[in-house]
Amino acid sequence: MTHIVDDADHFAEQALAGFCDVHGRLVRPVTGGVVRATATPENKVALVIGGGSGHYPVFNGYVGPGLGDAAVAGDVFASPATRLIANVARKAHRGGGVVLCFGNYAGDVLNFGFAAERLRADGIDTRVVPVTDDVVSAPRGQEARRRGVAGDVMVLKVAGAAAEAGLGLDEVERLARHANDRTRSFGVAFGGCTLPGADGPLFTVPEGRMAIGLGIHGEPGIDEQPTASAAELGALLVRRLLEDAPDGATGGRVAVLLNGLGGTKYEELFVLWTHVASALRGAGLALVAPLVGEYVTSLDMEGCSLTICWLDEELERFWLAPCDSPALRIGTVSEAGPAAPLPPDDAEAGNRWTEAPAPSREAGAGIARALDALATALRGAEEELGRIDALAGDGDHGQGMTRGAAAAAAGAREAAGAGAGAASVLAAAADSWADRAGGTSGAIWGLGLRSAAGALSDERAPDAAAVAAAARAAIENVMRLGGAKPGDKTLVDAFEPFARVLSGALDAGTPLSEAWSRASEAAHAAAEGTKDLLPQLGRARNHAERSRGHRDAGAVSFALAARTVGEFVR
């Protein structure tokens, strides 16, 4: 349970403020996260880490010399918004480029990927390195689809040390990817974690059983079995990882992390370590500076995971390099003085609009009205969408969409009220949606609307060509950055036919309202058709099983949105 809370909606934000107060020697708060408080050399590569909150010390506990330059913090278990990632990275950038490092989850891939594009557009060379260490989340040969769990620590330790040593952006990126390629994790859970403000745990494990391969947000595992003795559990963890040893990892020296997920006692981890250590040594491996403790938690989840990084000479050097951060100190880092004051937040956070010419201004007002109607429609469908989502996911889709659309409508209204043009109104809606909705749907809608806004203008009302270009840009970016294709049982299943029919009809000279109407019907038909699809994307097996025969909530809500907005299209 979460017992210490004022307001569940601001729990993560408040925890971050408390953390910054305690660790002011090492970190200072910025909008969206923290950056180092200690001086950092000009032109050093900036390692920016981040993801959802609720995993302390991941990520903010690992900011400091020899580790991260900054950490972005989303809401509990929710990806931070694109805008916040870009803001934190700009603050951390010292002229040497940026490496964005995060766990491989759909929302984070979207938000960090889109943030990287925005940073590059500003002239900041930016690389993205998703961590993919969890062996149960996709089979061998599909390692890139695996999710990131405690292996974050190995990757950010190596990348942080490489950046601190003054290596260039290509090298830091290469080493981060190399560490990730050599890292494998496997975990078990004995009991669920409870989100702040929730009445009960996110999931439960029956008494006397353990969930095998469960994710750090309660994603389904691959199996469940009776609780084992410490000896049996140690053998299981080691066996499962050694079976999955990366190709070419032959040196016999490994970095090891035996991680507690929050509710498991330190003493239990030490008991388990006796078996893990002897099994690894029995397999001929030398254990280099092993870590045993709480390094990547999942709120108060009971459980543990084992992570192994197969070292070579360069990985071992960076694994052992000194570092200093709130949660991890190794060796001795020479004391750096305090950093220079930070530049102010970037302009886009300020939402300043200039008054647009009347046609574009009127189009902007129309967009705002359409989004109001969308927010109302989604609020009406919230429960139904939640029910559909709960069949295969965590059931929060309706809530996320309602919150996102309401925020988007408010953002659009504010921009339209200030006389902004169509492009700016839609961009304001996009950023508000992404900031407030959280989760994957928030990231996708923010990205899609932002991409569409880029095809509009603040000078003119959008014509048929602009609307077609907006639809194409949106679906193109959502598919490229989100990595989903039609048939993967995501909103793309409805969005892709919508965009294809809309832009095709407009190109053929069909009037806008007629083209939109046809596109909406195509989206509806496709959403219904997701019943018969099996998801192909890197999700756990149980998810695929459970989603058979059910519509995808993201596709359904997209179709609803297309139809609702259609009323405003003339």
Added chain:
Amino acid sequence: MTHIVDDADHFAEQALAGFCDVHGRLVRPVTGGVVRATATPENKVALVIGGGSGHYPVFNGYVGPGLGDAAVAGDVFASPATRLIANVARKAHRGGGVVLCFGNYAGDVLNFGFAAERLRADGIDTRVVPVTDDVVSAPRGQEARRRGVAGDVMVLKVAGAAAEAGLGLDEVERLARHANDRTRSFGVAFGGCTLPGADGPLFTVPEGRMAIGLGIHGEPGIDEQPTASAAELGALLVRRLLEDAPDGATGGRVAVLLNGLGGTKYEELFVLWTHVASALRGAGLALVAPLVGEYVTSLDMEGCSLTICWLDEELERFWLAPCDSPALRIGTVSEAGPAAPLPPDDAEAGNRWTEAPAPSREAGAGIARALDALATALRGAEEELGRIDALAGDGDHGQGMTRGAAAAAAGAREAAGAGAGAASVLAAAADSWADRAGGTSGAIWGLGLRSAAGALSDERAPDAAAVAAAARAAIENVMRLGGAKPGDKTLVDAFEPFARVLSGALDAGTPLSEAWSRASEAAHAAAEGTKDLLPQLGRARNHAERSRGHRDAGAVSFALAARTVGEFVR
């Protein structure tokens, strides 16, 4: 729950082995605990900390330069045996004397106190400093009766830094006591902890309620109230401590520890910190290097505590001094090389006996037979003793006595089998009892029997004078080191009249068997009379309430023992 366990009886021992394997740079295992693995200067004062296990990082996590020289580890929530404390301290001693620092609990006071006497007898100047920071466990003016909780961290940090700075034994003891005098803690619990091997938690807190002032072993608190918001909880913690500020603490600078008990999320602590920090600053206090995290746990207990140490110039210097240990690093400690190899365990651990003359040997065999009978009798009474104990305590008295007596009988049998005399057989029984029984009863019985053994001889059979002297020595040491008087509702209520009647009758020339019989009856009558007593000793209020009208389990088992052994007295 405890999910990772092989054998609950060896859980603490196995956890310690795992801990030593991970942290071999800083600590190495010895019988009974750990000592530093890093070189320590000759003649440095040795700070030896310890107590029951289950509180990681307390105590073994705080061994290293600038902190403890060694830590003694008892079973989970049970005091380490006298013999083990003495062994660990001998290993840590560098010629400068020893400070034994531990939380103020009956079993620890007995065992550390008796160990100090044994060390002094060996020529090692030894001081004992019990930590007494928990404001709810005794009122103002009776601070010395308070139990030790998270304030351990403040006291051992200051004492460790003072010892590292090369201060002498008097000064290190003075500073440890001074830090303790300036330190106050107050805690709340939301949920109980589960002992390894147990089916359910040691205690529970009703859903939506919190226990105020609960101890770190589940000792009763002073109140229960509905769960508060983080803001209200922060205000409560701060108010309760500021009300109890020590006299003469006026500097306005404080060391602060906001501690999680194991099952409370890091994020919750950071949320709470925002309120604690602002309330303290609002009271005009400057917060010096505050700590927020899990520093003194209670297995997986949900809850937290706040500790304040009112600093003066010397306390602040030692609070901020560098240290390096598995769980706490501050500043930079210059790298010490590895320590020299350790001397072998002391002889008494080896249990080597020489054959005694026949009369003493025969008396030794008689003692062993009597202890066999005692073990049988206690096994028969185990459930009944547990039931009596559960009315006011944790219900483990019967189990502890059965385990202790069985071990004592086995130890005595082994010594007698090797031809040892009366004194050695009884000493072997004492040490076995203390080693295996755990808890306060184990400490008292070990101490009583060891004290009695000191009045016997390996040359002669014990005569009336020796038996009288043994009884006097035993009750004198138990009362002096245990701090209990008749009327405190402990075993002393039965033991004191037993020893008084026995030695008085023997002094008056009464035959031994008749004297013993009268003494036994006095013990029985007194044990029955504990129904009408109210405990005076430093225990929480609820305990006093609950024990009204019930016999004391320790007094009852003492009376049973006296009668059982009487059958063998001729």
